[in-house]
Amino acid sequence: MTSKRIYQWFIGTSIVLFFISLTQVDLEYARLTTGFKDFAEMLLKMFPPANLEWDRVLEGVLESWHIAVVGTSIAIVISLFLSLTAASNVSPMKGLSSIVKGFAALMRVIPVFIWALIFVVSLGMGPLAGIMALAVHSLGMLIKVYAESIEEVKPGIIEAMRSTGAGWWSMMMRGVIPSAMTSILSWSLFRLEIDLRYSTILGMVGAGGIGLIMLGTLRMYNLQATLSIILIMFAMIFTVEFIGSRIKARWLNGPTKRTGVTIG
Amino acid sequence: MLQLRWKNMLVITFLVSMVGWSCVASEFKPVMVITSMSDAFAYIWNDFLPPDFVNWQHMLKYLLDTIYMCYIATFISVVISLFISLCASQTTTPVKWLYPIARGIASVLRTIPSTVWVLLLVVSVGIGLTSGVLAMILAGVGWLTRAFAEVFDEMKQGQMEALRATGAGWVHVVSQGILPQSLPAILAWALYAFDNSIRDSTIIGMVGGGGIGFYLQESVKLFQFQEMTAGLVALLALIIGIEFATNMLRRKLL
Numbered sequence: 001m002t003s004k005r006i007y008q009w010f011i012g013t014s015i016v017l018f019f020i021s022l023t024q025v026d027l028e029y030a031r032l033t034t035g036f037k038d039f040a041e042m043l044l045k046m047f048p049p050a051n052l053e054w055d056r057v058l059e060g061v062l063e064s065w066h067i068a069v070v071g072t073s074i075a076i077v078i079s080l081f082l083s084l085t086a087a088s089n090v091s092p093m094k095g096l097s098s099i100v101k102g103f104a105a106l107m108r109v110i111p112v113f114i115w116a117l118i119f120v121v122s123l124g125m126g127p128l129a130g131i132m133a134l135a136v137h138s139l140g141m142l143i144k145v146y147a148e149s150i151e152e153v154k155p156g157i158i159e160a161m162r163s164t165g166a167g168w169w170s171m172m173m174r175g176v177i178p179s180a181m182t183s184i185l186s187w188s189l190f191r192l193e194i195d196l197r198y199s200t201i202l203g204m205v206g207a208g209g210i211g212l213i214m215l216g217t218l219r220m221y222n223l224q225a226t227l228s229i230i231l232i233m234f235a236m237i238f239t240v241e242f243i244g245s246r247i248k249a250r251w252l253n254g255p256t257k258r259t260g261v262t263i264g
Numbered sequence: 265m266l267q268l269r270w271k272n273m274l275v276i277t278f279l280v281s282m283v284g285w286s287c288v289a290s291e292f293k294p295v296m297v298i299t300s301m302s303d304a305f306a307y308i309w310n311d312f313l314p315p316d317f318v319n320w321q322h323m324l325k326y327l328l329d330t331i332y333m334c335y336i337a338t339f340i341s342v343v344i345s346l347f348i349s350l351c352a353s354q355t356t357t358p359v360k361w362l363y364p365i366a367r368g369i370a371s372v373l374r375t376i377p378s379t380v381w382v383l384l385l386v387v388s389v390g391i392g393l394t395s396g397v398l399a400m401i402l403a404g405v406g407w408l409t410r411a412f413a414e415v416f417d418e419m420k421q422g423q424m425e426a427l428r429a430t431g432a433g434w435v436h437v438v439s440q441g442i443l444p445q446s447l448p449a450i451l452a453w454a455l456y457a458f459d460n461s462i463r464d465s466t467i468i469g470m471v472g473g474g475g476i477g478f479y480l481q482e483s484v485k486l487f488q489f490q491e492m493t494a495g496l497v498a499l500l501a502l503i504i505g506i507e508f509a510t511n512m513l514r515r516k517l518l
Contacts, residue, residue, distance in 0.1 A: 025329060
């Protein structure tokens with residue numbers, strides 16, 4: 001069987017490549033064993049979780065939440081307008097569509113942590129850098145998916161509105177956006193979920209929120225407090241995931257079922 | 265579902281007040297979108313552009329390190345996940361009580377972000393590739409286990425039943441029935457995991473795990489912004505290239 005041969009060949013090559021990679025990289029094997037012992041010892045030292053300054057941690061949790069909400073809202077508002085110019089079926093100018101889509105692709109392909117790094121350098125450490133990083137990165141994804149939702153609007157609706165002599169603007173507001181609303185809403189919610197997850201760890205590059213506080217406790221080798229914060233982050237991410245899946249299952253047709261969009 | 269007018273208004277009011285609260289609490293004013301964007305892009309324009317490839321040999325080393333480290337981590341996590349996921353699927357688990365344990369391990373590993381793992385490993389193992397690879401393995405095992413377990417859950421039972429009926433032991437059922445049948449799906453997930461780890465390597469490097477992310481962070485710390493842009497361009501080329509390559513392989517294999 002030829003397909004079996006392909007698999008054998010593929011697996012064989014990947015094993016060979018694995019050993020080649022091992023020789024190319026200076027992994028410290030000695031460190032690997034002792035390090036793992038140290039790692040386990042450190043994990044043990046982290047128990048029980050304690051030593052927490054609750055008010056600061058609560059502040060960090062809320063800050064993460066605010067960063068995600070504000071960043072996503074900015075992206076939603078801007079993308080709603082830009083996606084109207086990016087959707088090829090309603091775009092006012094032909095050339096504009098591909099320019100906006102190209103812009104969105106660039107925003108999307110640069111990882112969110114690079115954006116955070118750039119904004120931390122240019123705006124200083126703190127929540128503003130996190131907000132802007134999330135906004136810019138979300139913009140890249142939302143423009144794309146909103147434009148796709150708008151492109152799926154039935155041509156009949158657009159034709160009908162055009163024949164009544166409606167202007168471009170009222171056509172968008174009364175015909176196109178309402179018909180794409182369900183899918184726009186579910187994508188926005190999905191993006192909020194992603195941003196909430198990012199906002200917990202964005203702090204580790206200096207962009208505010210709970211991550212920044214964890215970095216502080218770890219630098220001071222306050223291991224028990226670090227574990228408490230990790231548990232809180234765990235709870236935050238878990239809650240967001242749980243509520244998100246509930247909402248999607250109940251009210252909206254989940255965008256996660258679609259394919260062709262890269263997230264991250 | 266969204267039919268009742270007053271209900272709509274209620275939802276909108278709620279959402280707007282949430283956003284308003286967040287804006288007030290994080291001291292964010294809508295006008296700051298424009299000011300901070302223009303600040304940041306002026307900064308990018310003046311200090312980050314054009315990319316400076318002067319240190320390209322140095323950069324290439326980090327870039328290659330990234331590829332190797334992602335490959336090693338993906339390979340090891342695929343192997344480990346295969347074993348754990350066989351226990352984490354109800355149809356394939358050899359012993360019933362292993363199932364909740366395997367599921368639990370996977371979900372803890374998955375929910376704790378890989379950056380947290382790196383930070384902890386950097387403290388105990390030290391800054392560098394070794395921590396990065398270990399963190400990637402921990403994170404990779406978390407979600408690959410779940411993905412593989414779902415593959416096993418969706419498998420057709422007939423073949424396995426037939427094998428079991430002949431009196432084959434668990435190892436035999438796995439190697440003759442389960443693995444051959446789910447191989448395409450597993451390889452597709454493995455390719456996706458490699459793709460994903462290349463993206464993930466940025467942040468892992470930035471918090472001390474080696475690779476291109478480390479290079480980016482270092483050049484920012486040394487105020488070599490144009491070199492950072494060069495690294496960024498190389499990283500984007502790598503991300504796009506790897507995505508293209510894995511997509512092609514996936515089409516070949518499936």
